[in-house]
Amino acid sequence: MFSGSIPALATPFRDGSFDESAFRKLVDWQIENGSSALVPCGTTGEASTLSNAEHHRVIEVCIEQAAGRVPVIAGCGSNDTRNAALHMNFAKKAGAAAGLCVAPYYNRPSQKGLIAHFSYLAETSDLPIVLYNVPSRTVTDIEDETVVELVKKYPEQIVAIKDASGDLSRVADHRxxxxxxxxxxxxxxxxxxxxxxxxxxxxxxxxxxxxxxLCAEFQEAINNNELKRARELNDRLFPLHYAMFSDASPAPVKYALSRVHDWFSPSVRLPIVEASEESRRAVDAALEHAGLV
Structure with a gap:
């Protein structure tokens, strides 16, 4: 259902509030430069510090600005199953193509609890679900057997997984x-x-x-089996991948965006603080290596 380079969009703030104008510019820039879909209100979008009203407005603006040019996968995750369902229902009405649903964080549910959580979401909304497994942040790991069970139980509803487990063997296990x-x-x-x-x-x-x-070109090279070109682009991008996590995310990526666009502020919300000097130096070097500044 989805493929390609899909940015987990940063949410711009100005004077502590959602900067709608900058976000609309970011959406346009992403689409114009080859992004195949957009994800508002994910981890990089600081969803955990947005009120529900802000969360829904960010999703709404993203869908409005994309205007059907690319699909929008709305971040709908929560550690409260009922709140995740609320996000799912709003995203469906707003016109999202799917909801990105992270494993509930902090609660540390069992695998049985995860199955119950995602089953509830699948049964209370007809918005397609992209599972999001990131145990380094949530503590809870959506194990392979749980993913298989959920997809077999809801084959029309659970359409994809974003796997941030770092375990490449899972790709084959899921296949x-x-x-x-x-x-x-x-x-x-x-x-x-x-x-x-x-x-x-x-x-x-x-x-x-x-x-x-660059990311869209990289994915195109992979799709075309142009391994040499893909490696070259990967080498250009690789320092940037690590620089994006040289401080608490999304502070480094917001700083990077502020270097590329004067309309994007590096502002973040507490408990995240702006990127350290060391992080900024790493980002600056990576941007230069990639030929972006």
Whole structure:
């Protein structure tokens, strides 16, 4: 259902509030530079610090500005199942193509609890679900057997997974358990190339925020089996992948966007603070290496 370079969009703030004008510019720039879909209100979008009203407005603006040019996968995750369902229902009405649903964080549910959580979402909304597994942040890991069980239980509803577990063997495990057509997207930019080589379809990317054209070209090279070109582009992008996490995310990517566009502020919300001097130096060097400044 989804493929290619899909940025997990940063949410711009100005004077502590959602900067709608800058966000609309970001959406246009992403589409014009080859991004194949957009993800508002994910981890990079600081969804955990948005009120529900802000969360829904960010989704709404993204869908309005995209205007059908690319699909929007709305971040709908929560550690409260009922609140996740609320996000799902709003995103469906707003026109999202799918909801990105992270494993509930902090609560540390069992695998049985995860199945109950995602089953509830699948049964209370007809918005397609992209599972999001990022155990380094949520503590809870959506194990392979759980993914297989959920997809087999709801084959029309659970359409993809964003895997940020860092375990490349899972691509083959999911292919063997579900089928080769199941959409798998890398959630780790530095593993984008080997993840796609193993059977992935693209990535929901942090780096694509600041390098959308390069990331789209990189994915195109992979799709065309142009391995030499893909490696060359990967080498250009690789320092940027790590620089994006040289401080608490999304501070580095917001700083990077502020270097590329004067209309994008590096402002973040507490408990995140702006990128440190060391992080900024890493971002500056990576931007220069990639030829973006």
């Amino acid at each position: 063997m358990g579900i089928g080769r057509d199941f959409c798998q997207l890398s959630g780790n930019d530095e593993l984008w190339l080997p993840h796609n080589a193993a059977g992935g379809r693209g990535a929901i990317s942090v780096t694509a925020n600041v390098a959308p054209a």
